[in-house]
Amino acid sequence: MATDVIMPKMGATMEEGTIVTWFLNKGDYVEEGSPIAEIQTDKIAIEIEAEVSGTLLHTCYEAGETVKVHEVIAYIGEKDELIEDSNSSKKMEVIEQVKEKEQVLPPPSTAENFQKIRRTPAARVLANEHRIDLSEVSGTGPNGRIEKKDVLHFINSKKKITPLASKIAAAENLDIENIAGTGAYQKITKKDLMLPKTSEKSKPLKGMRKVIADRMSQSAFTAPHVTITSEIDMTSCINLRKELLPEIERSTGLRLSFNEILLFATAKTLSKHPNMNASIIDDYIVEHESINIGFAVSVEDGLLVPVVKDANKLGLTELTAACKELGLLAREGKLLPHHLEEGTFTISNLGMYAVDSFTPIINQPQSAILGVGRIVEKPAVINKAIEIRSMMVLSLSFDHRLIDGAPAAAFLTDLKEILENPMKLLL
Amino acid sequence: MRTVTYAEAIRETMSQAMRQDEDVFILGEDIGIYGGAFGVTNGMLEEFGPERVRITPISESAISGCAVGAAMTGMRPILEIQFSDFVMIALDNIVNQAAKTRYMYGGKSKVPLVVRLPGGSGAGFAAQHSQSLEAWMTHVPGLKVVQPSSAYDAKGLLLSAIKDDNPVLFYEHKLLYNVKDEVPEELYEIPLGKAEVKKQGTDITIVATSIMVQRAMEAAEQLEKIGVSVEVIDPRTLVPLDIETIIQSVKKTSRVLVVYEAVKRSGYGAEIASVIAESEAFDYLDAPIKRLGGVATPIPYNPTLEKAAVPQVEDIINECKKIMNL
Amino acid sequence: MQFDLIIIGGGPGGYVAAIRAASIGKKVALIEAADLGGTCLNRGCIPSKTMLKYAELIDGVKKASHWGIEINEMNLSLDKMIERKNSIVTQLKNGVQYLMDKNKIMIFKGTGTLSDDKSVEIEMEAGIQKIAAHQIIIATGSRPVVPKIKGIDQIQYHTTDTIFDMQEIPKSIAIIGGGVIGVEMASVFASLGSAVSIIELNDRIISAEDIDASIILEKALRKKGIKIFKNTEVTAFEDFNHTKKISCMENGEEKTIEVDAVLLAIGRQPNLSVLGSSSIKLKKNHIEVDKYLETSKKGIFAIGDVIGGLQLAHVASAEGLTAVANLEGKKKEMDYSVIPRCIYTQPQIASVGYTEETLKNKGLEYRVEKSEFSSNGKAITMGAAEGFAKLYVDPIYGEILGAVMAGENVTEMISQISSYMTLEGTIDELAEMIQPHPSLSETLMETANSLLGRGIHY
C-alpha cells in the first residue's frame, strides 16, 4: 500500500510551503531517511526525508508550486504499484471530509449571520423578567434600538388594556402583568391602575419619623414586653416639691417639676436594682455601672430622648438644671448626637395628658422603661379613713428576656416606697 | 452669607492655612508684588513677607523639584504653576518624584504638596496657554487631582488638599476666577472624593467637571422647560472619584451624559464613562452612555473658533435631546 | 296585593326599569298618573323633536329657493302638523304598552303616595287601592316651573305641557327662558312664522353649555329674526284683551313687550307628592340618593328628574337600569361621566364630558382645539357651514376630557366621542381613525390631529 508524503507543518504559524526542487524523479528508488525534495516556508528552507524505503510512485505537485500543509505531495510504494486515480481522489475525499467535519463542528456563530438585536440593558433585563422574546418587540430608539418603554408597551399590548390605560402605564413605567382589569373581558381601564390619588393627604415616611418607626417596630418585635403598673400616693411628694421649689428657683432660677423628682427617685432606686439598668448586647447581659436616664421629649414630628448622664450622682438641683437644659435643646432642635447616646433607662411622661397608665415600648438597647401617668385626686383609704389623696399610676415595661416579673416588681415597689416617703431620698 | 470670588476664596484659604500652620508656604512665579498672573496671591507678600511668599525665577523644573524636596522634609508648600500648560516642564518632579517617593521608600516619606494649576480656555491665550490636561495626572498612582467648580467648593477642597499628606494637583479654571459665590468666612473642609448632586432630576444625569458644571446647570434649566428633568453631578475631585454617587444617580435616571472641557479623546470623562459601564448601573441604562468633550484640536486663537472648540450650553442641550430620543 | 317591586312613574326611567326588573324575574307593578312614556314621550322630547322637524323642513324649503328649487307658494297647516304629532306619540305609547304586557307588568293608572312600610296608596278613578312590595323605585319625574311673577295668573300662558296642543300659530310669542327648551321652541315658532322673542335672565342663552355654542346659536337665531333679550328679568304680566304686556328689567332698564302668546320655559320642579307621609330625606328640594340610587329609606330607590342632576330621558333610563341592578345588594355605582347633552335647534348643539368651566373649577390641566365646519366639504355641500367641533384633552396622556359641537347632525356625531370616552380611546386613536369622506365627522379627525400638531386642512 503506497505511503503518503505530505507537506509538513514546520511552525505554528505555517499555513503552506513551496516545493523548491525534487531530488528524485518518478520511479526512482529512495532509501528511508534520504531527502526527497526541498521545500521553502516563509521562514526557512528544509529538506523532506522519506519515512520509508521504496519507489517514488507519483509526485502530485511540480517544483515551484505552493502547497497547503498536510497536503499529500508524493507517494512511495512498491515498484510499478498502481495508484488508481480514484484511490488518490478517494484520499482527497477523505481529506475533504475531514475539512468539512471541522467546519460542521463549530456552528458558525460569527456576528454577520446571526442578527443581534439592538436593545438597551434596561430593556434586556425587563424582557428577561417577563420571558419576552425581544425579536417580537419593535424598537422605537435610534436605528431601531429597543428601549425599556418598547418592552413595557409590548407587555401592555399583550394584555387587554384600553389605549388610555396603556399610555398611562407606559408613561408611569407601571408593569401591568399582574393587574386585574375590571373592563369587559378583564380589560384594564384607567381606574384599575390605581394611580395614587393626589387628593388624599399623603407624605413619605422619612426623616425622624422613619427612624422612630424602625426603632419602635424593631424593639417591639425583639423584646418580649411585659408591663406592670402600680398606683403611687404622690401627696408627700407634692408637699416636698412645694418646699423645695422656692429653694431651687432662688439658686438656679429654674422651677422644679415632678419630672425631675421622678428621675431623681428612679436613679436612686436603679442603683439598688442594677439588673434593671442592663442591656443584652450580642448575647451578653451587660449591667451598666453608670445610670444614665433618658426622658422622652415630644418635638415637631416625632420625639427625642435626651439622656442625663450619671443621674444617680447628681443632686436634685444639678439634676433639675440638666433636665431643663436638655429639654430646651430638644425643643429647639439643637440636640447633638452625644446628648442622645448611652442611655441605660428611659422615663416616658404622659402626665400632662388625661392618661393614667399605658404600655410604653422599650428604648433599645435598654431593657426597661417607666411610663408616668397623670396625678389625679382620688379617695383613698388611709388607716381606715377615706381621705382625698393625689394618686399617680406608674407603668413599668420590662424586657422579659433578661428581667423576670419578680425583680421588676421589686424595683417598682421600692420606687413606690421612695416616692411615698420622699425622706428616704436622703438616705 | 457674604459672597466672594473663586480667586478670593482661594487666597483666603491659603492665608488662613498659613496663619494656622507655620509649615505652610507658597512659591511660584510673580506671586509677590505682581500678585500672581491672575491676582490670586494679591496682598499675600505684604502679610507674610518674602520668606513664606517665595517669588521664583522662571524655572518650573527647579522650583517643582524644590517644592517636592521641601514637602518631603517637613514643609507643606503650595506651588503655583502660572499656567497649567507649563506643568510639562515640572512633570518629572510630579510624576517620578512626588507621586512615588512614599511607595518607593516603603511608606516612610510623605509629600504634603499642593500644586495649583490655572487651566482651561476661553480667554484668548491660544494654544500653549489654554489646555486642560488633568487627565494625564489622573493616570499617575500616588497623585490626587481636584477640580472645584465654584468658590465655595474651591475653599473647602483647597483646605482638604493642604491638610492632605499626599501630593494634590489643584486645577483652577481661569474663567471662574471672578465668579462670585456664597462662601463662609470660617475654615471648613470638603473631603476629597465626595461628589455633590448640584441639582436633583429624574430623566437624565449629567456628570460635569469644572466650568462645565455651570453650563450643565444652564442647560438643565432650559431642558426643564421642555419637560426633561436633569440631575447634575459635580465629582469635584477626579482622583479619588466618588463612583457611588454617580452610580446611584444613573440607576435612578437610566441615562447619563459626561461633559468636560478637555479634548474628548481619552479625556477623564472617558474614565468616568467606563466606570459607569462596568458598574451595576449597566443593567439600568436605557440609552448608551454619552460623552461631550472638546474638539480634538489645539485651542485656536480666534475667539469664534475658540468657542467652537469646547462644549457650550447649546451643545449640552442638543446632546441631552439626542439621548432622550426627542 | 304584594309585589317584588313597585315603580311609581311610567316615564323613560320608570318603564325601562320595569322591563329590566321583569326580565330578571321580578313581579313588578307600575303606577302612572297620566300616560305611559311620561313627559318625554307625550309632552317633551318626542313632540318637540317632531315640531323641530317641521321647522327644519320649512327652513330647508326657504333655503332651497336660493338653490334653484323654487316653490312658488308655501302654506302651513297647523292642524295637520299637530295631528301627525299626536299619531307619532300614540304609536310610541302603544309600543310601551305592548312591552308592559309582554313583560307581564301590572299597570295601575292613578297617583301613588308612599308610606314608610313600603306600601303605596294609589288614588285611581275607581277609588283608593293599596299595594305593597319589598322594594320601590320612585320615578315620578318633574313638571314645568310656573314662576311667582306679578300678574302671572291674570294672563293665559303656555308651558311645554300645553304648547304642543296649541290651536293656532300665534302672530307673536315671548318665550321666558333661553335654556334648551326655550331655544328649541323659539326655532319652531320662528319657522312657523311667529315673531319670536326670548327673555333670558343670564348674560347668554343656553348658559350651561360652552360659550362658543351660545355664540353660534345666538347668531343663528337672530338670523331667523328672533329677538333675544339677555340679562333681562320679567317683572310683571298684564292682559289687554288677549294681548299680553310683559314688563321686564334689562340691565336695570325698564322695557315692555306686547305679544299674542307667552311660553314659560324657565325650568322644571320635581313631582314630590308621591312622598306623602314617608320620611325620605330631600336634598336641595330633590329626593336624596346615594351612589347606588337608594334613598335614605332602605329598599326605596329613586331615579330620573325627581332626584335632580341632568334632567334627560337617557339619564333617567340609565338610572333605572342601575337601580334595578342594585336591588339585590349594592353592586353598580351610577356613572355620570359620559352623558351626551343635545339641543335640536338649527344648527344643533351637542356636548359630552367636562365643560371648560368644570375643568377650570376642578383645576384639571387640559388643552383645547376647535375646527370649523366651514372648511368641511360635506358641510358646504349641505349648505350648513356654520358649526365647529371642539375637543378638550388631557395634555399628558391624550385622554378626551370633553367635547362640544355645533352644526348639522352633531346630535348623532356626539356618540362617536361618547364611545371614545367609554372605551377610553385617546386623541391619538381618534386622529388615526379614518373617517368617511365626505362627512361632517372628518372635522373630529381634523381637531384631533391639530391637537397633536399634525393638522392637514387646518
Place this chain on the structure above:
Amino acid sequence: MVQLLNELGLSREVSHKLLYDMLEIRKFEELVEKLFQQGKVHGTMHLCIGQEATAVGACYALSNKDMITSTHRGHGHSLAKGMQADRMLAELLGKETGYCKGKGGSMHIADLDVGNLGANGIVAAGLPLGVGAALTSKMKNLGYVVLCFFGDGATNEGAFHEALNLASIWDLPIVFFCENNLYAMSASITEMTRVKNIADRSTAYGIEGITIDGNDILQVIQTASAAVEKARNGGGPTLIEAHTYRWKGHSKSDARKYRSREEEQKWKKEHDPITNFIEQLKFANYISEEELQSIQDQVENNLKHALEFAENSPEPSIDSLTEDIYTGEVNV
C-alpha cells in the same frame, strides 16, 4: 562716526532702511496697543516698544536664508526678519489672512518662508528649537546661521543651559541673543540671579559671551555680524547680552508696580534706540529732515494700508477649527 558707519558697510541708503524698520516696529506696536484698548484685539499682547534696536540690528546681521527663533514679545523680531505688517495685523485680529490663519495669535506668530521659526509662549523654549535648526544647517551643510532671541527671564530655565551646552559641544552655527530688559514679568534680574552679567554664563559652556548696549544699533550690528560670521565659519555659538528696556508693561494687565516711573522715564529719555540712531545719522549727516519726515510718512502710510487690509479680511471658516492638526488625512 562716518568712519564707523563705513566700517559696518552702512551706506546712507542702508541706514535709512534700518531707521525705517525701527520706526515701523515702534508705530506697529503703538497701533496694536490702540487696537487693544478699543477691544478689537482678543487675548493678551506683549509689546516690544523700546527694544527696536536689538531686533533690527540683529536681523540686519543675518542673510535671508538665516533663521531666528523669537519669544512671546516677538512682533519686532518678526517685522525685522521680513514679515509684513498687514498679515501680522490680520493675525492679531484673528483673521483668515493672518500668518497663522488667525489660529496662532500674537504669541505664536511665525513665517518659515522668511526664516522666522516663530514666537513661543513657553519661556526659553525657542533655544533648543534653534539648536535643532542649527544642527540641520550643519549636518546638511546648508550654511545658514540661527539667531535665538530670548529675554533675561529665560536664562533661569533649564532649556537655556542645556541648549547652550549642546550647541557648544557640537560647534553649531547659532547665536544666542539675549535681550536683557532687566525684568522677567515682575521679577527684576538682580533678584533672580547672582551673576553680574548674563553673558558671563557663557564661560560655563566654553563659548564667548559679550555684553553690549542693546539700544545702540551700531553696537548691535557690529557684535551680531561678528558672531554670525564666526558661527557661519564653524566657530561655534556666541552668547550676546544686549541691555535694553521695554517701555510698556509685561502684558495688558500689568500695573508695573515692580519698577519706578523715574526709572522708566530715564530709559525713555536717555536710551531711546531710535532717537539715538537719528542723532548718529545727523551727526554723520547721513540724513536730512526731509528724508526723516518722508521715512516717517512711509511708515504711517504702510501701517494705514496694513490696518485696512487686516480689518477687511474675512474671519476663518468654522471648518478651519480642525484643519492642519495633522499633515495628511488622519481619521481621528
